[in-house]
Amino acid sequence: MSRLWNFSAGPAALPQPVLERAQRELLDWQGCGASVMELSHRGKLFTGLARQAEADLRELLAIPEHYAVLFLQGGATQHFAQIPMNLAAEGASADYVVTGHWGEKAASEAAPYVKVNLAASSKGESYRRVPPRETWQLDERAAYVHYTPNETIHGVEFHDIPDVGDVPLVADMSSDILSGPIDVSKFGLIYAGAQKNIGPSGLVILIIRRDLLERASRPMARIFRYADHAANDSMLNTPNTWGWYLAGLTFEWLKEQGGLAAMRERNAAKATLLYGAIDGSGGFYRNPIELASRSRMNVPFTLHDSALDADFLKESEAAGLLALKGHKALGGMRASIYNAVPLEAVQALVAFMQDFAKRHG
Amino acid sequence: MSRLWNFSAGPAALPQPVLERAQRELLDWQGCGASVMELSHRGKLFTGLARQAEADLRELLAIPEHYAVLFLQGGATQHFAQIPMNLAAEGASADYVVTGHWGEKAASEAAPYVKVNLAASSKGESYRRVPPRETWQLDERAAYVHYTPNETIHGVEFHDIPDVGDVPLVADMSSDILSGPIDVSKFGLIYAGAQKNIGPSGLVILIIRRDLLERASRPMARIFRYADHAANDSMLNTPNTWGWYLAGLTFEWLKEQGGLAAMRERNAAKATLLYGAIDGSGGFYRNPIELASRSRMNVPFTLHDSALDADFLKESEAAGLLALKGHKALGGMRASIYNAVPLEAVQALVAFMQDFAKRHG
Structure with missing residues (x-):
């Protein structure tokens, strides 16, 4: 065993004790005679694990009861598209504040589903900073305001939550979720690909204010509708069970820290x-x-x-x-x-x- | 260690030697100093693994060169919706042959994106059998014919590939892929959730005839477009790297068998x-x-x-x-x-x- 120091941007280093525990119990999870990967997601053993992981995440982030927590798939990129599908009515517009590569990508993947209003961008300054709040051109009728609190490639981070009034604030926290406490109640929706600060790739955590679940109505398959995922405890279909398990171990480790x-x-x-x-x-x-x-x-x-x-x-x-x-x-x-x-x-x-x-x- | 016999429908049993190898190398993959879960999907180490897994799958199923192989997310359920988005022009219809629960679900998730023609169904007979081919009401202008070669819940399986003429045949092989040889050239598109016969949940394998990649054109985010995934070797965004890795180990094991x-x-x-x-x-x-x-x-x-x-x-x-x-x-x-x-x-x-x-x- 020679573990080296790993500075990967993602998939990224996982806590050593989390990996060691996953290794120990890989073939036989809690004496049940099977790997955690081999269990039905609908059985008592796995649903117990799943609910404990959610409870630990709620405790860590002090997530209020009127927010649903979803364990989804597709990476943040898929949710760049799913968020407007779910939060914006057809023909509506949304504000995007772009401070780097990922904010740009979020806006471009959203474009087939919502009118994208580029409310602010620091692209002209090579993304050297967060554009001052007073320069943002927000639209109070926007379906939501989207921003990227931390830009993984450009290394630009917001150190305060921007005030956007009553418009729901949507944040791609893929690379800074769980790096410190945040006031979840300031957000309409928070989402994060797991592969930086949570667990392995292939899992997305999405935290959504429940009143937003029924926001838009447009024809789409149930599998894309956050309300259906929430109503089914993220088991509308088979979730990424290994990712959910490792996320749970990471949450436990964070509590111990x-x-x-x-x-x-x-x-x-x-x-x-x-x-x-x-x-x-x-x-x-x-x-x-x-x-x-x-x-x-x-x-x-x-x-x-x-x-x-x-x-x-x-x-x-x-x-x-x-x-x-x-x-x-x-x-x-x-x-x-x-x-x-x-x-x-x-x-x-x-x-x-x-x-x-x-x-x- | 007391591994029991596991008859789970999915997530299901994985080959014991695959689990043992994953356990051995969990903390340090091939002496690289990190877990396979901690590697960038774009680095040489992981892309080497990814290409080898694809090559082994191509060898096992004798997949012709004019088919693309994609490693995706979202479960088969997401692809119930994505398939019509990709294969059917707006306003087109598709034929569905329904022999159990999953075929029903495929048709209902497709309905927002394509006119579903129920070409055959054995629901009236409690899904006791595959309806005889001569009773199917196929439409030769259909964008594709969808069926479920094996129904996981009802336990009904096709033992031959149905002849549907020149219309592309689409098969949800989630529960019987790799259970025996098949003639891939008879299909337009084959897809399978991994959690039954391939690996852990959260991974979907999709095999598509390349001429179908550009079939439909409707506005959608790139992340939903199979052509974009194919053009990016399934790395349009971060894939489920652990799932890909375990699928690769399973393919190796199958070759050894x-x-x-x-x-x-x-x-x-x-x-x-x-x-x-x-x-x-x-x-x-x-x-x-x-x-x-x-x-x-x-x-x-x-x-x-x-x-x-x-x-x-x-x-x-x-x-x-x-x-x-x-x-x-x-x-x-x-x-x-x-x-x-x-x-x-x-x-x-x-x-x-x-x-x-x-x-x-």
Whole structure:
């Protein structure tokens, strides 16, 4: 066994104790004589697990009773399309605030189902910051306002929940859900692909204010309708049972760590350490994002000379630091430091970066 | 470790060697320092695994080059809706041949997207058989003909591929894919939820003749368009990487077993043994399906006195035989005997059934 420090943007590192437990019980879950993957999703054993996972998530995020919690499939990308199908009547419009690649994609996948109003975008500034709230062109008749609290590729994060009045606020929290406490009651809908801060890929968690479940009516199959999923406890059809199980183990682990307030502290410490190393490198490393909009989860950075990139990647991997290559849209490097990445991993990365800079500076 | 014999209809038993290998390499996949669940789907390690799984599936089913193979999400149920979205122009009709619960459901989820023509149904006969081909009311202008080669709940199976002329034949093979060789070239589209004969839930395999990829044009998000998935090697967004991995291990295992011809023999032997025990019980056990339409994968049966059902379930579980309870729509019992259920499991079930009948006859 030689586990390395994994900075993958997603599918991303999972907590070591979660993986160890999943390994132990892979062939025989809780003495039932079968793997958790081999159980009917409608049997008592699995529904008990499923309900416990939901209860733990509700506790961690303090989700109010008037919100439904759904365990779905399709990745955030599918829900880019399903959200307007469910929340917008035909012919309605929705506001999109775009601060990076994923917000752009959310708007483009929504376009067949809703009139997309680009209420704000920082594309013209290469997504270097969250556009100031006073510049947003919101429409009070919009079906909803969509935004991406943390942009995984560009490394831009909102540090406050924007006030959008009475229009339901919809957030793609794929890369920052569970990184700290949030006030769920400020949102109409929160959704997240699991593969960054929750569990394996192929699972989506969606939290929706119940009054929005019956919002739009347009012809569509039941399988696309959130109201039907809610009425069937996310078992309208066979869910991703392995994903649900691992998400449940992650929620338990988060509770053992002290919950989301504790995670917020740890994530702040990790981000502070890494940005400190970048900013303190005398220009050897650079992060392009405005200070107030920097992501605590995804830290893109470039080397002062991109001719060194290949060496950086080769040497970092040899030093046991995985998946630091930046997204192809930006080049350079990116370290994703989600909940499951411990402070020691960031310390090891910073030590490597400093040594590399010394040797190549 | 006490693994029991698992007759679950789905999520269902997985091959023991597949689970053991997944357990061994759960924390460190092929010495890469991370779990297979923690790898980027776009990295060389995972794309290598993904391509190998596809190649093995192509070899097992002898899939011709002019078919695309997709690894998707959403369960068969989502594709009940996505298939008409992709194969039928707006206003077009499609023929549905319904031989059980899942065919009914396929037709109802399709209805928002295509005019459903119920070309044949055995519902009036309680789904006791496949309706004779000469009674089908097919429309040669139909966008496609949909049928369900094996009905998981009712235990009804087609033993030949129906001839539907030049109209593309679409088959939901969720519960019999890989149970024996098939002639893929007879189909326009084959799809299957993984959780019966392939791997864990949350993965769908879809095999589509490439000329059908551009069939219909209607406004929809890219994520729903099979052509976009095919053009992106099923990585339009993050796939279910764990499901893909386990499917790949299952394909390897099937090749080691001698491929699908060998599986057909084994499955025939298992089904013959179990139906023999039912038919030879002097009426203590009954299966309602016409002989020529009996499923080799899902064997529903009733006890002559339903007052004995509770005892049968309790005693069978105590004897190490799991998940024999029938679907609530039919009551009684059901034994699902997919590829991963060995002959020894069926022998143990038959021995229990004979003993139970002796004690309660």
